Amino acid sequence: MKGQGRSLTFVLGTWTVCAVLLALAVVVGAGPLASSSEETISLPLAFAAGAVLASLADTLMPEAYEQGGPTVALSTTAGFLLSFVLSTL
Amino acid sequence: MLFLVGPGVPGARRGTGTSGVNGAAGEVVDVQESLVVGVVASSPLVVGALAGYRLSVPRRVLAALLAFAAGSLITALAFEFFEDSYEQGGIWRAAVGLSVGAVSFTVLSHLLDRAARAGAPDQPEDTGSDKLDTDAATTGRTAAQASVSGAAGLALLAAVTLDGVPENLALGVSLGSGTGDWPCSRPSSCPTSRRRWSVARP
Numbered sequence: 001m002k003g004q005g006r007s008l009t010f011v012l013g014t015w016t017v018c019a020v021l022l023a024l025a026v027v028v029g030a031g032p033l034a035s036s037s038e039e040t041i042s043l044p045l046a047f048a049a050g051a052v053l054a055s056l057a058d059t060l061m062p063e064a065y066e067q068g069g070p071t072v073a074l075s076t077t078a079g080f081l082l083s084f085v086l087s088t089l
Numbered sequence: 090m091l092f093l094v095g096p097g098v099p100g101a102r103r104g105t106g107t108s109g110v111n112g113a114a115g116e117v118v119d120v121q122e123s124l125v126v127g128v129v130a131s132s133p134l135v136v137g138a139l140a141g142y143r144l145s146v147p148r149r150v151l152a153a154l155l156a157f158a159a160g161s162l163i164t165a166l167a168f169e170f171f172e173d174s175y176e177q178g179g180i181w182r183a184a185v186g187l188s189v190g191a192v193s194f195t196v197l198s199h200l201l202d203r204a205a206r207a208g209a210p211d212q213p214e215d216t217g218s219d220k221l222d223t224d225a226a227t228t229g230r231t232a233a234q235a236s237v238s239g240a241a242g243l244a245l246l247a248a249v250t251l252d253g254v255p256e257n258l259a260l261g262v263s264l265g266s267g268t269g270d271w272p273c274s275r276p277s278s279c280p281t282s283r284r285r286w287s288v289a290r291p
Contacts, residue, residue: 001142001242008142011242015138018246019131022253026127027120029261042178043186044255049170050190051255052162055248058198060159068152075153079160087164 123261130257134249170256190251197247 001011033040064072146154175183 006242011142012135012138014243014246015134018250018253019128019134021250022131022134022257023124023127025254025257026130026261027123029258030123030126031120031261033258033261038177039179039182041259042174042176042182044258045170045174045177046183046186047190047193048252048255048259049166049174049183050187050192051194051248051251052166052170052190053187054191054194054198055244055252056159056162056166058195059244059248060155060162064152064155064159066152067148068156072152072156075156076160076163079157080163081160083161083164084168087168 127257127261130260131253190255194248194251197251198244201243201247 001014061076064075068075171183171187174186178186
C-alpha cells in the first residue's frame with residue numbers, strides 16, 4: 001500500500017477499521033449469538049475456511065511465488081509444519 | 090509487508106483457562122469482557138500495518154513470509170475451520186459454508202481487479218481500490234498504474250475481513266458458552282490459540 005502512494009493515515013485507517021470490525025464480531029458472538037447451536041456456528045467456520053482457501057489460491061500463493069521463486073515452497077512447508085506443531089501442544 | 094504469523098494473540102486463546110469466561114453454563118459474558126478480548130485479538134492487525142509501513146523488507150524475505158503465512162493458513166483452514174465445522178454441523182453445512190466463503194472472496198477479489206483497471210487511467214494514485222504493484226512496494230519505485238496481476242493490500246484486507254469476522258463470531262460464541270471451550274471436539278487442538286495473520290503494506 002505504501003509503495004502505491006497511500007498515506008500512512010489511509011493504510012492505518014483501513015486496517016484499523018478492519019480490526020474494529022473483527023473486535024465487534026467477538027462481541028456479537030458472545031452476546032446475541034451465544035445461545036446458538038453448534039450447527040449454526042459451523043456455517044461461519046466453514047465460510048472462513050472457504051474465504052481463506054480462495055485467498056490462498058487467488059492472492060497469497062501466486063504472489064509469494066512471483067516474488068520469491070520456487071524456494072517459497074519450502075517456506076510454505078515450514079509454515080504448515082510449525083503451525084501444526086503449535087496446534088498440537 | 091509484514092506478517093505476524095502465529096499464536097501470539099493472548100486474547101484469542103481458547104481452552105478452559107480463558108479469562109472472562111463465566112463459570113455457569115449458559116451465562117452470557119458481558120459486553121465489556123468480550124470487547125476486550127476482541128480488541129486484543131484484533132490489534133495485531135494495526136500494529137502489523139504500522140510496522141509494515143515503517144519497515145522496508147527485502148523482496149525475497151517478503152516472499153518467504155508470505156509463503157510461510159500460506160502454509161500456516163493451510164493448517165488453520167483444514168484442521169480448525171473446516172474440520173470443526175464438519176464435526177459440528179455435518180458435511181452439508183460445512184460444504185455450503187466453504188463454497189459460499191470461497192465464492193465471496195473470489196467475487197470480491199474480481200471486483201477489486203476491475204476497479205483497479207477502471208480507475209488506473211484517470212487517477213493513477215488515488216482511486217479507491219486498485220490492487221497493488223508489490224514490486225513497487227518492495228523496491229521503492231513508483232507503482233505501475235494498472236497493477237492488477239499481483240496480489241494486493243486491499244485483496245488481503247478483504248481476505249482478513251472475510252475470514253476474521255466469522256471466525257471471531259465463533260470466538261465470541263465460545264466465550265459466552267460458559268465453558269470457554271472453542272467449539273471443537275479434538276482435545277489436542279482445543280488449547281491452541283487462533284492463528285492470526287496480519288498483513289500490512291503489500
